[in-house]
């Protein structure tokens with residue numbers, strides 16, 4: 001069976017621009033709707049505790065929007081020891097639980113996500129194990145944001161996660177240098193195979209773009225979903241949302 005990677009558009013950066021005035025534009029909702037209409041498989045948000053971009057109102061309005069798009073996915077990222085679980089509980093209570101949550105081990109004021117869960121650490125595992133169980137009990141698929149470390153994948157499965165999301169910034173940073181690119185992509189392919197062998201789904205994200213996405217998907221097996229935000233929104237400023245969705249689907253061999 002051929003494998004089709006799903007495209008989830010992260011709309012954090014639409015909210016970032018919107019928050020610089022009290023005018024409500026650019027609209028996060030309209031951005032999401034246009035991306036879905038153009039063929040995006042889902043929408044991702046990362047409501048950080050400092051509300052620099054995605055705010056609670058966005059989270060709930062997008063959940064409402066996604067109700068009208070059966071088959072499209074809603075992925076909410078965050079640190080489950082901070083505000084993420086509150087969103088999952090509230091949305092589940094409304095009957096609007098997201099399709100997926102992605103546990104990200106970010107600090108409250110971190111510049112951006114820059115590492116995965118340290119699952120070799122028993123204390124880290126003990127901290128998130130009950131939260132994984134709770135999220136799954138709420139009917140939400142759980143993905144753990146992980147460095148491309150094959151040795152950690154069995155831990156993710158043992159904790160009850162459904163998927164891992166490979167943190168792809170090291171690959172993106174290496175992409176311009178052929179030797180470093182080859183070294184990195186081998187690491188990601190190995191980690192993805194270890195995740196698949198452990199019975200996990202494989203997602204990927206962070207600093208993916210139109211240049212580096214195709215090679216990544218050609219070389220790394222079984223990627224179920226890529227979530228792309230920063231480069232996607234930068235491209236959409238030039239191309240518009242619909243043409244940017246098509247451009248990324250073309251990079252993925254899907255258009």
Ligand SMILES: CC(=O)[C@@H](O)[C@H](O)COP(=O)(O)O
Nearest residue numbers: 012046077104112113205206
């Ligand atoms: C977890 C991850 O890699 C990104 O989805 C994250 O949402 C980026 O956050 P910023 O958009 O705040 O940089």
Ligand SMILES: NCC(=O)COP(=O)(O)O
Nearest residue numbers: 010205206207227229230
């Ligand atoms: N999980 C990655 C994501 O949602 C977007 O990351 P980026 O493309 O903004 O770096």
